[in-house]
Amino acid sequence: MPDRTTHWQNVYATKGEAEVSWFQDSPTISLDMIRAANPDRGAAIIDIGGGASRLADALLQDGYRDLAVLDLSANALDAAKKRIGVAASKVDWIVADATTWRPAKAYDVWHDRAAFHFLTDSGDRAAYVARLRSAIVPGGHVVIATFALDGPERCSGLPVQRHDSASLAAELGTDFELVETRSETHHTPWDSTQAFQFSRFKRRG
Template identity: 80%
Template sequence: MSDRSSHWDRVYATKGEDEVSWFQNSPSTSLAMIRAANPDRHSAIIDIGGGASRLVDALLQDGYRDVSVLDLSANALDAARTRIGSAAATVDWIVADATTWRPAKAYGVWHDRAAFHFLTDPRDRAAYVERLRSAVAPGGHVIIATFAPDGPEKCSGLPVQRHDGASLAAELGAEFALIETRSEMHHTPWDSTQAFQFSRFQRRGS
């Protein structure tokens, strides 16, 4: 974990939240897909690799009561905590590596925008999926956004593994049914574009 966390701590220590390529003023696609999963307001929702993302702000504004944000970087989570002020006390902030983390409870929605695609080693992807399986309740939803097959090959100086819905389905296995995919052309703060894909799965069972 140390090399990964050190990298992202350096990024967030030297750049503002709106100075990184993945910054979104409004995480509209993520929020739309969470709403499409239709969790009730007390469902547990976790944002994997959420960092300083503004999704947590939007979820709290939508009235969700059980929100967690996991990230490798304590600096990123500190930035988010500072931004949302007193509401931060209602959020579970988790500094951890999603490939080694031990979930303490089950979640109704697992959301990940741009964390999974950094896992270029198949062993890391398998470890991530193992944690996902232990964390997502039967009937729960998994939303994973990555660079699309025609998206960038690197981000923040690191190589990425690009995906589409089919490749993510193969990683998650038959236990998770692919419900929908959406494409997004993300505009970076310096007005370049990056092709993303979002895939939503539902864990079989009830």
């Protein structure tokens, strides 16, 4: 099995934006949850595992000015930058693994619809949470979407770890309070369905 970076570089080198199961034309629930966190337009927001997602486009259109997108795949980020065009210069594009990355700044909102459920090893999940803790400000919000307990067991040829809000709360620890959780039946580009859950937490303090 190739390492994570090689795997995702290959995925985005060989498939178009709408040729992957997780493609969304509009990231509606992600946007709703970020807006519900009520960040001002200068708030620092990071999308973990953002890849070629259209969330950055939507947040720019909403007027947010301090955005970052982190992904293992430079190919994925390049696709997003090409799609967004000139406005892509307003986004901090970070090529890194969320389990080993060293955040250079603090964020008000941490969003992840793509990375956490691929962390099937407990050590990787602990490393991810350590980075999250070092990056999110007190009172900041964390939105994590994963495959739900009745969702797929594999994605893009890789095993996944399915979650609900309780298992995510256990991973994040008592410093984070669950604020809301929502279910989504995601329709893939080829008309199959996948069960997702979205949970938003607020850091205490």
